[in-house]
Amino acid sequence: MARERAHSRTGAGPAVAIILCALLFAPWVAYGRTNDSPALYFLEGELVQTIDYCYSVNATRQGDGTATVNLVNLPTIHEYGYGQEILSEEVTGTPSESYRNQHDKYDSMDCPYVELVWQNAPQAVIGERTAQIRHTVTYRPYNTTAPFPVNAALFSANISRFLRPEAFVQADDPKIVSLAQEITAGSLCQMDAVVRIINWVQVNIAYGCPTSGELRSDAVGTLEDRIGNCVNFANLAVALLRAAGIPSIKCFGFVADRAESNTGHAWVAVLYPPNQWIEYESSFWMPTGGLVPNTFLMAQHITVNPIPLEVFGPSPCQFTELHQATWTTLSVPRKTQLVRVEALNGEFMCLPLVVESTGNPSLSLNWTSPPPDWKVACSMRTLNFSSTGVQTVMLTLSTPASGEIATTIFVELKTPAGVVLGEVTIEVGNPPTIESLLPTPGSFAAAKPKIQVNYSSTRGGGIDVSKVRAILDGSDITAFSMVNDWGLTYFLTAELQDGNHTMRVEVWDVEGNTRAEEWEFMVDATPPTIDVLSPAIGSVIDDRSPTIDVAVSDFGSGLEEGALVMKLDGSVVAASLEAGHILFSPAELSDGVHSVRIEMADRVGNLAVREWSFGVRAQLSSLTDVVIFAVAGACVVGCAVVLLRRRSAVRGEHLPPPPPPP
DSSP: OOSSSSSOBBBOOOOOOOOOGGGOOOOOOOOOOOTTSSSEEEEEEEEEEEEEEEEEEEEEEETTEEEEEEEEOOOEEEEEEEEEEEEEEEEEEEESSSSSEEEEETTTEEEEEEEEEEOOOEEEEEEEEEEEEEEEEEEOOEEEOOOOOOOOSSSSSOOOOTTTTSSSOOOOOOOHHHHHHHHHTOSSSHHHHHHHHHHHHHHHHHEOOOSSSSSOSSSSHHHOOOOHHHHHHHHHHHHHHTTTTOEEEEEEEEEEESSSEEEEEEEEEETTTTTTEEOOOOSSSOSSSSSSSSSSOOOTTTEEEEETTTTTOOSSOOOOEEEEEEEEEEEEEEESSSSEEEEEEOOOOEEEEEEOOOTSSSSEEEOOOOTTOOOEEEEEEEEEEESSSEEEEEEEEEOSSSSEEEEEEEEEEEOOTTOOEEEEEEEOOOOOOOEEEOOOOTOOOOOOEEEEEEEEOSTTTOOGOOOEEEETTTTOOOSSSSSSSSSSEEEEESOOEEEEEEEEEEETTTSEEEEEEEEEEEEEEOOEEEEEEEEEEETSSSSSSEEEEEEEEEEOOBOOGGEEEEEEETTEOOOETTTTTTEEOOOOOOOOEEEEEEEEEBTTTTTEEEEEEEEEOOOOOSSHHHHHHHHHHHHHHHHHHHHHHHHHHHHHHHOOOOOOOO
């Protein structure tokens, strides 16, 4: 979905219980405005916090004298714009449980959790999970190519289970289907359609409990009653998303913006191609500390799991639960009214814009006309502030399929009388181009390869050479590289080890547009292997025209066939390379010793050399040869007999005398 490295959810687990109705009603606090704060702005930067989180379940003993508590494994999440990193985690039981089981699934669903079991349990037991979490929400434009309507073929897995109706998510109800089509009509991309649905739910459903009658938490009941808690919002949002053909699920967890609470929280997650989850706040239970405004982003949310509450609870016993949290804020996003966006052809840029009512019940967004072949849309162009003083909408820009990408769009916030309350400027530009990567991505290279990239900018100011960065295997090599306004070159002074290596280059132009390229290449520093098959090293053969056969192999970059050189007795011969064998058959060799030299290189230039010699003794082919050989043989045998006799005689002179006869 995004241009960056793909991000995905890992380690999802089962749900915490959500106490409904009055306990779930949590009034939101609007993001506080100062007199000089803008009414329309874009948040830029990160909200980073470390959170000490404790979730405990107090369960009563069952009739058979046992007690059970199920505690989920908190997931580590790396999504586009949202990260949850579990720094430490511990599960304890009070009193100590009789035994515990670690489960990877619940009812065939991926739900890692710990089951604590007490035999002969006291009246009440406590299961507790404590964790330290690093939480990051990134406020920035979303660049996506995910179309709408959704194309199932773009996903790496079957998405049907994230589209089907469920008991509390009636995605096939005619009223739900009709409303989903109405809300998403004209959407430019999947993310545009998603936020249109979330905006509609947030604006049209009141947060609270009905004054009379029972709270219905299912999607159809929520749509009819127009009131509910976070579970209502999530059920209706998922039903509308699925009815629009958008794969989605409910998520459960806790908003860590208060010291403790006996209620959890629910929201939604949407799947983008090829396999990337993005979570969205679907109601108005947002952080009350004023760090960020009401939004559909995931500020201070601790994700516990995406498994519906109706499927799984923390205990089969009667229970109560408690969430506790303390946190340290490391950074907060800043407000800006100037947004610089980089874009590619055929891409969608989605920008979350924050709108503050300034006391007006209704406001509208307008923008200047984009260039030809561009499109602009907004998830909610007319904003009504009956339930909250701050809303976040998604402005989506669609770039042309080809041609120059450089424009400026002005977005205005106006009252019904036409008074302009705020303006955001969006500057869209082509990021620098990076090309001609060496070593080529995915290729093999020698142990000391030349690293080089070329880059350029279509913007008037060109490349900002001072900001170019080159990183090899995590080490910054910029200072050792030759950097200019057209490219970067680095010559290694030490050999790299065999195996995979990662190279990253980051480039900025003078206007602040940036582009980064990261790629891998493999180093092959090992030459081919040469094994002599025949004639064997040091052997003597009687064939004047033997086949010289040498096995050759390379398990790295592969053999470079054009690098083969064979020399026989110092002269180059026309050997062939066939199925891993170097072959050559000379016309006729003379008797005597002959030398062979093989040179073979792989595709990155590693050279292997093998030299050996063998002897040739021709076969006996004439009567003269036989006679000569027989005479020579007889002479040799005769000489051998004479020598043996002489040695025996010599030895006899020194033998002791025989023993006397008896």
